[in-house]
Amino acid sequence: MTDEAIIADNLTYFYGQLTAVDHISFSVAEGEILGFLGPNGAGKTTTVKLLTGQLVPKGGQATLLGLDVARRPKEIQAQIGVCFEIANLYEQMSGVENLKLFARLFGVKEFDVAALLARVGLEGRGKDRVETYSKGMKQRLMVGRALVNRPKILFLDEPTKGLDPASAQAIRNVILEERARGATIFLTTHDMLEADKLSDRVAFIDQGKIVALDTPHRLKQQYGKRLLKAEIAGADGGLETREIVLDSPDTPALMETLFSQENVITVHSEEASLEDIFIQITGRGLI
């Protein structure tokens, strides 16, 4: 057994002439949360499909828990959980029936369905048909379904997309609990704030290639500008804003001038967001 839960080595996939995943290589350590970020059509979902054995790579290799995904997909799938971007539940079955079905497919004998429902905030609604659930409830049930086999690796594809704040927070809490349990989490999202909050490292994917991969902090250090923003009282009684770049050789002098010669009302520090960095690297936004 290796310490790396996921290894992608030169992984490649194309649909006809379109290269969806272009020779990407990365690894994810056991117990780590990797945020996999990119705009729509960047290759995120295809990467997830390759890593979870839904697609066979056209080139390269994916290894999960020391096993080649293309050769032993079912052994791997028994140890992972996948939460899809689009709700794909059996709507005419209840929440309990959905969870029990997948528990049986995973061969899980001992299974506390009530506890799992409570974990994802669906206590009291388990016997209702899924067709009566709200979007947030369906998404939480999908996360619950991905947990029925206590997976070693959890793949979450846009788990909080379009959800109300309470549902999104409930899912983020489950992600952190799973990490605390020791699960490795592959989190696909284009919510940069969420990735920043949850991920140990983030990878940016654009046009099938990984263009950056590091911790959010180091990416910000490497690519972002840290600013100090100050509001000062203007001569006409109004407020003016001054910005000082913190990583410049002139910064100490500019700071001294600001505080000695101006009437400073407020001071804020500001660092680049992951979205700013993505735009800086790729030249385009995430949508």
Next chain:
Amino acid sequence: MNTDMVKALVVKDLTLFFRNRFFALITVLGLLAYIGIYYLMPNTVDELLAIGFYAPDLPPVITRQLADEGVVIQEMGSEEALKAAVVAGDFPTGIVLAADWTQKLATGERAQARIYFAADFPADLKESYVILLQELAFRISGRPLNIDAETEVLGVDRAGAQVPPRERMLPILAVLVLVMETMGLASLISAEIETGTLRALLVTPLRMEGLFLGKGLTGVVLAFVQVTLLMAITRGFMRNPLIMLVALFFGTVLTTGVSFLIAAVAKDLLSVIGWGILAMLVLMIPAFGVLVPGAVTDWVKVLPSHYLVDTVYQAANFDIGWQSVAGNLLILLASAAAFFGLGIVVLRRKFR
């Protein structure tokens, strides 16, 4: 192969099938309707030939003779009344013999007769009425035909024991039940593809062969239970229960394969119904041949449902042995295996 997984899939599919109000309703109502149709159809065959006559000159002894041979003579008061009765559908044919008809026959003169046919009377049978009149003429004139005709019935002589319409209807009803379930299963699979639940199933330890086994079992169980129920209620198992069961089982495997093919080409419920009706029409053609003998010709044997229909018809109505339907059953089994296999291959491509 993990049987618990397959069992879980079958239970899930059966649950979803009966929670789909459309298919649940169609299944129950359809079965009741088929049983109702069966019992509403006549259970006897009228082997008498009714003919309307306006023939004031015809000796009563002739009409009695004809009646003994299975012909019912209904004498009318006038030619106009006879024509009205034929138009009204009281008789398929009406024969008018002039008042001097017998006399002319006796003297060797040429006698005139007129035959009225209903608009829908089969053209190829019209000539037989002319022959009937000629026979009648010879009897009256006392000059019998100088012909020795020897008749022989090949197989079981069904005179007086013809297969009634309701028993001829039975193969159509069986095919209808099977095809309705075909649409139900195709709709379940198509919905799995459309909603993405199939993707969720395929990232579990469930293997593709387990998935197909589960779907196949669901299709076979759904169709077999219903068609068996239909046959039991309509007394289809009275003569050859084992042959009937085997034929129906092969039929359910065949239609399950067809449902895989429909699911592979259909995108939603509407297209499932569209393709399903097409499949139903094609599969039912041999059954129409049983209902209306002569309606279809030998080309119907290229349709696999012919072998199901023929076996069901024979097993329900005649005392037959395995040997007489062995060929049918073998071809049916081969067709069922071919369609099931083809369905899996085509559907598997779509799953990817």
